[in-house]
Amino acid sequence: MNRLDRLSAILIQLQSRKVVKAQDLASRYDISLRTVYRDMRSLEEAGVPIIGEAGVGYSLAAGYRLPPVMFSREEATAFLTAEKLVSSLTDAANSASYRAALDKIRAVLRSTEQNYLEHIDTRIEVLESRRPANHPGENAMQTILKAIAERRLLEIDYFAYYRQEHTNRQVEPIGVFFLDNFWHLIAWCRSRKAIRDFRFDRILNIRLLELQFDDIHEPFMNYVRSLYREMALQPVQISLDQHAYIHLGEQKYYQGFVSEEITPEGVIMDFMTMSLEGFARWYMSFSDCATILSPNALIEKVKTIHTAAEKKMQQMQCC
Template sequence: MNRIDRISAILIQLQSRRVVKAGDIASRFGISLRTVYRDIRTLEEAGVPVIGEAGIGYSLVDGYRLPPIMFTREEATAFLTAEKFVEKLTDVSTTAHHRSAMYKIRAILKTAEKDLLDTMEGSIEVLKSRSQRQIDNQDHIQTILNGIINKSVLCIEYLAGYMQTYSRREIEPVGIFYLDSYWHLIAYCRLRSDYRDFRLDRIRELNITDSKFEGKHPLLKDYIAQTASEHHLETIIIRVDKKMLPYINEQKYYNGFVSEVDAGDQVEMTFLTTSPGYIARWFLMFGDQAEIISPPDVIKRVTELVENITRRNVLPV
């Protein structure tokens, strides 16, 4: 990205939030803080009313707005791709709101960009996995987000997975995330006096109450990071022959898959898990086409499993 495009992008970033930290700008564009300061100074010299506060960040004077923005073709198709995901992976209300926003975005596109989206409409599709669950066409996501915004206590009727019975809970919502084909809600449960993970497909009824909660809850990303630390997640690295990837690419996400690196004829995969024993058993499915790099404990577990299988399945002489 050249400097002119970067400075324009920084101005748009400043409009997107009330306060933007210099470190966030530097991280986004891969530049030094000194370069950020120089770019901000260029905006100021161009007449943009930027307010900078030491230790806080940059903001624009209230009321300042850019004229209508033109999107690039790549940005326009990215919006279309996102629309496909929203339609398949969220609830009815979220889909409707996103579609309304897309109408507004399309309205400011140039004719060529509108034609491009019309052409690409049938060339992008998102299909649900067999394991994906619907949210029963209820508007849980928007209700939860409204609860977070307004600090409203939610009342839910929830099916506990281990008891298979419904219970009524009052909860203080923290955040939602999508993992392994399910939407999850992290909330403080007043019944249990602790934070809990609620799967949205198990919520039969959800309502916003008139009660407000005053306590300050952790950010969702901080809670997830803290939970991962408390559960003593173990790092496991394996190398798999590339010809096996079509058979395990979907399964890897259920075993704590984090990342992968090309290693010639193999792919090196990294997993974070609380159940190394489970990964050891999963590894046996394709172990003749793979190897465990670390830790030694998982190698030992696999070896013991193979020895036990051999011992119990000896052909008669």
Template sequence: MNRIDRISAILIQLQSRRVVKASDISERFNISLRTVYRDVRTLEEAGIPLIGEAGVGYSIMDGYRLSPVMFTKEEATALLTAEKFVEQLADAATIANHKSAMYKIKAILRSAEKDLLEDIDPNIQVIINNQQPKQTANNYIQNILDSILQKNVLSIDYFAHHSQKDTKREIEPVGIFCMDTNWHLIAYCLLRKDYRNFRIDRIKCLNTTDKKFNKQHPTLKAYIAQTAKEKQLEMVIIKVEKKVYPMLSYQKYWSGFVSEKDLGDLIEMTFLTVSLEGFARWYIMFADSAEILHPESLKERIKTITQNILQKIDQPDFLLT
């Protein structure tokens, strides 16, 4: 990306949030903080009313807005792809809100971009794996998000899977996430006096109460990280050849998949697993097309397992009978 495009992108990023940290800009564009400061000065010299505060970040003076931004072909296609995911994984209310937002976005597209989206639309589909059918989502996601913002206590009727019983709870919502096509709500349960993970499709009834909560809860990211630490999850990082990557499918989620990075012919994958032993035996399925980066203990366990396999294979037939 050349400097002019980067400065334009920084301006758009500054308009996307109330305050943007210099470190966020640096990380996004892979540039030094010194370069960020220089680019910000360029925007100021161009007449952009920026407010900068040490240790806080940059913001644009209230009332300043650019005219509607035009999307590139790739950005417009990415928006359409995201819409396909929302249609498959979100609840009805979120789907409706997203469609409304997409109509507004498409309204400012140029004619060529509108034609592009119409032409490419039939060629993009999101299909839920037959082994993990899409859950029948209720319309609670927007209510939950509103309660997080307004700090309202929620009252829910919940089916507890482990006890096979219906329970009534009052909870302070922290955040939601989607895993294996199921939406989950992390909340502080006033009954249990602890944080709990609620499957949203198991909530039979949800009401927003007038009660407010003042407790400072951790962010969803911080909660998940802390939970992983408490459960003594082991981080595993591997590289997998792209030719075998599609075969991993949903198995990667069962092994604690967290994230992945495209390295050209390889995919770097990060996992948090509760059992290195179980991960090792899954890894052997595609080990000839992969490499373990971390931890060393996993490499040693793989060596032991494969040596045992070779010993059994090399034994004469009469020793096996």
């Protein structure tokens, strides 16, 4: 990026945020802090009213606004691609809001860029998952984001999959993230008095309360890193007959699939699983065509489940 483009980009950054830190600008544009300071002086000399506060960052004086911004063809295409993702991966209300925003962006584009977007609009598509979606209402995302922004409590009816129980919780929302085709809410659960990860598709109902909470929580990404650092993934390796392998389909991805190797004897598959119990129960659905190579703990899990199943069958026959 040449210096003129960088100065324009920094000016847009200043208008889009209340405060911009020098280190953030240096990281974003891959320049030194010294270059950031020099760029700021250049903008000030050009008449831009920049307020700089040591230890805080830079901001624009109240009331200063840039003239209308023109988007490049590449930027407009990025917006169009994002619209496809938002429409597929969020709820209807959030999707509608994004489409309305994109219409405003289209309105300020030059006619050549408008024609370009119309031409490729039908050539980009995001296919929805074959698994049925279960969103908690039409405006779940907007409700959660509103609660985060206004520091208001949420009341949720939640289904805990592993415990197979329904609970009602009051939570202090901290942030949301998308992982493996699911949206997650990170929040402080007042019932459990701890940080919890709530999957959107397991939230049966959600209500925005008037009660506010003190935002004393750590930065959102600290919780995300902590939760998934503590989540102990266990390596698993199995061998599967080739005629059975073709029937697994996308199921393997839900079990932590990592890699596979096709051999004359069969397919060697490697997984990283969060639950040996869950993996063992999935494995038993095709265990007549497979062999566990490691770990031994998984073999013991399968034996235990198999023994319990045989006992159940004997009890049923006696009855």
